[in-house]
Amino acid sequence: MTLLRGHDALRQAIEDNHRFNCLLWGEEDLARRRNVSDSEIAKNKRAIDGFNQKRNDAIERIDEELLANLLSGVACLPESRLSSESPGAMIDRLSILSLKIYHMRLQTQRSDAGRNHTETCAAKLGRLIEQRDDLGTCLDRLLVEAVRGEAFFKIYRQFKMYNDPALNPAIYGESKPSTRS
Secondary structure: OHHHOOOHHHHHHHHHHHHHHHHHHHHHHHHOOOOOOHHHHHHHHHHHHHHHHHHHHHHHHHHHHHHHHHOOOOOOOOOOEEOOOOHHHHHHHHHHHHHHHHHHHHHHOOOOOOHHHHHHHHHHHHHHHHHHHHHHHHHHHHHHHHHOOOEEOOOOOOOOHHHOOOOOHHHHHHHOOOOOO
């Protein structure tokens, strides 16, 4: 990918995002088990929160790197349009789609599943590939238009309040004495 050539921090942010999406996928699967203790599921849920925070941090780093290194000095034209989705968010969605495609393809290859299952999964796989291709085209267009000053995006911070002890009332409230009798 020529976009990443010479941009190690951008490449690292994209790789981090995908790694955390992979880790999230595994934890989400584990969190849906029914044959383990609630404490095991709680561990999975806490891991999910941590990976999700790191995933979102990577999305913001992708956008920061694009703005600072690839789009610095690009002047927006008066008629330029604001993209409601940033390239980092689109790259994140592409990462998730790649995971869905990988896992759906595995479903089409299962020898222990019936023909109806594999055919249904094959149709879903085709739709997922189409979605990925469409999203990739939209990302390419946004980046080309941004370099030309025809489009721009902003970094929208996620402010994951549930992970911040100062913002999550269930956490900062733990230190207050209970008013229940």
